[in-house]
Amino acid sequence: MTESPRAAPNPRRRSERSRRAILSAALELCAENGYGRVTIEGIAARAGVSKKTIYRWWATKGAVLLEAVIEAVVSTSPLPDTGDVDADIVTHVTSVMRAFTSPVIGPAYTGILSELLHDEALARAVNEELVRPRVALVHERLAAGQRAGQLPPDADLELAVEMLYGPLYYRHALKRPFHEPDRIAVLVAHVMRALRAPAAS
Template identity: 40%
Template sequence: MTKAPHRRGADRTEAIMRTTLELGQEIGYARLSMEGVAARAGAGKQTIYRRWSSKGALLLDSLLSLHEPALDYPDTGDVVADLRTQIHAAVDLLAGPPFGPLFTALIGEAQYDPRVAAALNERLIAPQAAKTVERLQAARDRGQLSEAFDLDLAMAILSGPLYFQLLITQEPLTHAYVDRVLDALFTGLGPISRAAGR
């Protein structure tokens, strides 16, 4: 029994994406090319170019379609512990093996390719930012955070140092660094006591 055409197409797409990740891990993003992927996957170049506009778009789809990050927040009642759990998982994804260097390269590529930037924001960054704000909102509703603090700003303050470390200084992005960022942020995010406000 032969496979339906749409299933064969899906199998071919998955094979191309798996090849992209394998080749990217072997030779790095800078040397990755659409032609190299086509040759390794046994696919025509036009097949790949019809589906993906650039190697950045191909890598993004490969990473997020085959390895969709499981970065949902727990809700234990302790907002700092929950943020720590989720951000540690994000750091492991973005900075650790096996795909850390490819994610880092993809974030860099987004600075030059507006389509990659838009797709990265739509599929990864915006959903994660919304989950973070939602978790912070739940904590604020419980009186664990200052009512006056801007939660979107809190999200930016929380993520900014991580991207700075990952992309600008290129120093190791570690759990210990995440913990330092959280400690610094929540010193200012905490609720203000009535006595302190007088």
């Protein structure tokens, strides 16, 4: 009697305890040793799981670390809606800056970004799972500001998001010191003032 083929592993059936242990282990090892020295074997040993368990849920260490970074960024960089769009954007951009400089999140995200030029699958995942959802979140908060009359109806919100995030990625990519929180407030003020300026004829 032949054995029936096994069903493909379903990521939704994975153990939440093991998943969290793996993500934590990946971030810890990256912070301790740098992205380049992180291995699936090392993550498995630190998390107390088998390599097979990790490969059942993620294809590469980059995928593991990306999921860990996404969860950390989402939990540490909220975008509130207090009714004051300027203050809310300052809160959000400041929290993103703190995530970039976090000793836990920062090394992992730096390593992921360094891989994008020669890992197309990881580049797609970063854009689809992290960048686009966060950009959409900021865009919607600005759009809510428009609906509330705090921003003009013709403001270019897509460009505004690039203006807000661009300086952070510029400093992150070139390893330049990040702005202090008061400078973040100045940056946001400049962007919001540009959005409210009359359009050039």
